[in-house]
Amino acid sequence: MAPRSYVREARRRGLGRRRERIEPIVERLAEEHSDATIALRFRTPLELLVSVMLSAQTTDVNVNRVTPALFAKYRTPEDYLAVPLEELERDIYTTGFFRQKAKAIRGTMRVLLEELDGEVPTRVEELVRLPGVARKTANVVAAELGDAQGIVVDTHVRRLSQRLGLTRQEDPVKIERDLVRIVPREDWHRFPHLLIWHGRRVCDARNPRCEDCVLEDLCPSSRLAGVVRREPGATRAPGARA
Numbered sequence: 001m002a003p004r005s006y007v008r009e010a011r012r013r014g015l016g017r018r019r020e021r022i023e024p025i026v027e028r029l030a031e032e033h034s035d036a037t038i039a040l041r042f043r044t045p046l047e048l049l050v051s052v053m054l055s056a057q058t059t060d061v062n063v064n065r066v067t068p069a070l071f072a073k074y075r076t077p078e079d080y081l082a083v084p085l086e087e088l089e090r091d092i093y094t095t096g097f098f099r100q101k102a103k104a105i106r107g108t109m110r111v112l113l114e115e116l117d118g119e120v121p122t123r124v125e126e127l128v129r130l131p132g133v134a135r136k137t138a139n140v141v142a143a144e145l146g147d148a149q150g151i152v153v154d155t156h157v158r159r160l161s162q163r164l165g166l167t168r169q170e171d172p173v174k175i176e177r178d179l180v181r182i183v184p185r186e187d188w189h190r191f192p193h194l195l196i197w198h199g200r201r202v203c204d205a206r207n208p209r210c211e212d213c214v215l216e217d218l219c220p221s222s223r224l225a226g227v228v229r230r231e232p233g234a235t236r237a238p239g240a241r242a
Contacts, residue, residue: 003162009220010165021218022182028214029194036197045120047071052137054095077109104132122147143189151179152192156199163221
């Protein structure tokens with residue numbers, strides 16, 4: 001079903017408008033995934049920036065395998081520029097697309113040194129000026145540094161926002177635009193983490209476990225429509241809805 005169809009399905013099932021559903025969605029996910037946070041490991045703003053840049057087209061687990069040795073070797077922007085490009089490429093090889101990433105990292109380090117006194121900025125408009133830093137990366141860095149200015153839209157956030165009928169859009173920029181209109185500003189930082197962890201643990205792309213989902217009764221894509229959710233010690237009764 002297309003994203004726009006889930007928005008219509010929410011109305012058809014009488015689940016309420018997006019603005020009405022977003023608060024209970026956030027509250028339930030926050031209770032269910034109280035440990036939801038960024039999976040990348042870092043200690044400084046510079047390590048955060050590099051980790052997020054390396055995470056493109058690979059997994060956080062893979063990045064975390066590389067960064068301990070990387071960050072022991074490269075501690076400052078100058079360190080990334082002090083070695084031959086080929087050496088940096090070898091050090092990040094297993095994250096994939098290592099040539100593009102090494103070039104982008106070195107370009108970013110030059111901008112940090114030449115224009116920003118070697119400091120990682122916290123404003124999205126400054127972050128996107130860095131080579132290899134698109135809006136998604138900028139949003140992640142800004143949020144983790146304590147100044148969320150938007151909502152990160154990765155594959156999990158895109159998929160779950162569509163399944164929950166929170167957006168009709170396919171494009172991440174347009175999805176973010178829809179989400180910032182309904183998600184309270186104070187939740188912009190944690191909201192994507194909640195969707196990401198829910199997507200990993202429950203709402204699988206191919207096999208969503210609707211029977212275990214705390215959002216089942218708020219979700220227009222639920223496969224359990226018309227079926228009572230199973231409570232502890234209870235049997236499922238067909239023909240009714242929780």
